[in-house]
Amino acid sequence: MTDFALDKPGKSRRPDLMAYATLSLISAFCAVPFFWVLLASLDGNAQLFLSWPREWTLNNYVRVFAEEDGARWVFNSLFVVGSATLLVMVLAGLGGYALSRTRAWWKQPFLYAILLIRVLPPTALVVPLYKILLTLNNIEGNLVRIFVGGDTARAIMRWIGFIDGYLGLILVLATMQLPLALWIMKTFFDGLPRDYEEAAVMDGATMLQRIRRVLIPLALPGLAAAGLFAFISAWGDFLLPLILLSSPELQTLPLGLFRAFLRVNTIDYGFLAALAFIYLMPAVIAFGFARRFLVQTFSGGVKG
Amino acid sequence: MINLRNVRKFYGALEVIKGVDIAVQDGEFAVFVGPSGCGKSTLLRMIAGLEGIDDGDLILNGKRINDVPPDKRGIAMVFQSYALYPHMTVAENIGFSLSLKKVPVAEINRQVGDVAEILQLTDYLDRRPAALSGGQRQRVAIGRAIIKKPSLILFDEPLSNLDSALRVQMRAELQRLHRELKATVVYVTHDQVEAMTMADRIVVLDKGTVAQSGHPMDLYHSPDNEFVATFIGSPKMNILPVTLSRPEAGRLLLQNADGLSISLAGADANTAKGEARLGIRPEHLKVSPSGQGDFSAEVVIVERLGVETYLAVGSLKDPIVVRAEGDLTIRPGDRVSLTVDLSACHLFDPNGRVIRRPQTL
Secondary structure (H helix, E strand, O other): HHHHHHHHHHHHHHHHHHHHHHHHHHHHHHHHHHHHHHHHHHHHOOOOOOOOOEEEEOHHHHHHHHHHOOHHHHHHHHHHHHHHHHHHHHHHHHHHHHHHOOOOOHHHHHHHHHHHHHHHHHHHHHHHHHHHHHHHHHHHHHHHHHHHOOOHHHHHHHHHHHOOOHHHHHHHHHHHHHHHHHHHHHHHHHOOOHHHHHHHHHHHOHHHHHHHHHHHHHHHHHHHHHHHHHHHHHHOOOOOHEEEEEEHOOOOOOHHHHHHHHHOOOOHHHHHHHHHHHHHHHHHHHHHHHHHHHHHHHOOOOOO | OOEEEEEEEEEEEEEEEEEEEEOOOOOOEEEEEEEOOOHHHHHHHHHHHHOOOOEHHHOOOOOOOOOOHHHHEEEEEEEEOOOOOOOOOOHHHHHHHHHHHHOOOOHHHHHHHHHHHOOOOOOOOOOOOOHOOOOHHHHHHHHHHOOOOEEEEEEEEOOOOOOOOHHHHHHHHHHHHHHHHOOEEEEEEHHHHHHHOOOOOEEEEOOEEEEEEEOOOHHHHOOOEEEHHHOOOOOOEEEEEEEEEEEOOEEEHHHOOOOOEEEEEOOOOOOEEEEEEEOOOOOHEEEEOOOOOOOOEEEEEEEEEEOOOEEEEOOOOOEEEEEEOOOOOOOOOOOOEEEEEHHHEEEEEEOOOEEEHHOOO
């Protein structure tokens, strides 16, 4: 520190410039695709190659929502990914705490075993996964049909079905994200002294009060980080919704994007760009919200 | 008052607290002191209720509280890390136990205000712990304890996170608080200086047993065993292996390999002859004019502090430390003649049990 402070300002200008130039280049490299998509989505006549729009228009966005089922896709994506994220946060919070505090012999083997879920490519497991979910779905469907008939059963299965239903996709997405989230929360709780809980015990807090008034507030940065990773990763997932969903009413944003791209007539780049930009936004917004917690979680736990 | 009767604790097959008996009177400031691993923190946590008691009785104000949950014992604890909740303000931290009990907000505010007054925290009530200094956090932790009006306050090494200047200040502060609150305190530390300066009663623990318990000066002047003798006092007491013999009735002759030969009066006829260990504090050895001392040795280290000088004599590995008044111009390599203050000699048997105390010599 002192050395830098004693340096004359002129002396360090050159390396500074180099650093800024490099950083600018990298930033530009990262930012250009966003601008490309944004420009193309506002272009009345967008083509495959980037060009400055001659005719500015919001028509592409209007079409996403008015002509196509855009609002439905956004809702489906937000609902499925949001539910999976919430589920991951609850399970990772409780599980991470337990894994951090237990001294059981299976702790290390378990922690490495669950990482396997993350390591194996989902594509390789798609067939067995589909079979299992299909079997569960059929059993569940038969059970539901005992109580209610035809159309009502179909409407119910759209929510709680394992295939072509919200629940199945939510559970599978959450399963994929849970191992990393558990690791994050376990590490986070490792860094959280037991003193906090013991102090709360001495103060007369019941188990519920300890969780609600001490542990959850203390764990919030870790939960936010785990939730953010789960959200971004699940948001970007394409394969699982493609395989598990078939009804048009259940389509998510990436599926909408994919099917718009596959249409037989000419490719509508303006429409695709608008849809892509809508698809980008939640991830960026989520990152903006959780950035502060990310830094706290990965640079040394709770201070106080 | 708090009473521990034959209290035991096991971790699996390992006995960590081996039948401890301790009594602390009302209003007393008791310090549990000992090296790390002696069980002092475990014992404190057993009193708090954070660790179970496997055997024996824990009695607070005449009631056996072995199985009473921590928050029902009327005991408060100040943690080593303070454990202040970072997401709460100072006021919320101090008032947390009341808010858990659903005490009305106005009443909580009044009591928090009173406590903050005592601890000089009034100006900081709206701050988060992260915005406080070490000493202030310490006071918040104490505030969180005293707002419960406990009959006993436990401190677990509360000063170990502070720098040495602040530690001296907080020692005085804690004593002032103790006087004002008239609370009964059990305080755990590994630092014998903290114990000596603050305690009404010191309990020295060694490997899960009480080595000795009593007033600091009793422990200093009349230790029951070699462990307490060397633990209390700084620099620590010198222990010299000696051979005892009884050349005439009523006298003991102590000799060692370095040519030390001293004779103590008033020998008890029961004192065994043979191997023993002489304990002598650094301040009870005097540098004498050459040839006039009880023994002589080579100086290996000289520490000159101005007001006093510490000499390490004999071997570097296991030196005898001498504390001399004033600034001595002795240099390493010099030979010094040393006189033993016969009235201050402790004698221990080979197992470390005291066989002669200074007062009886």
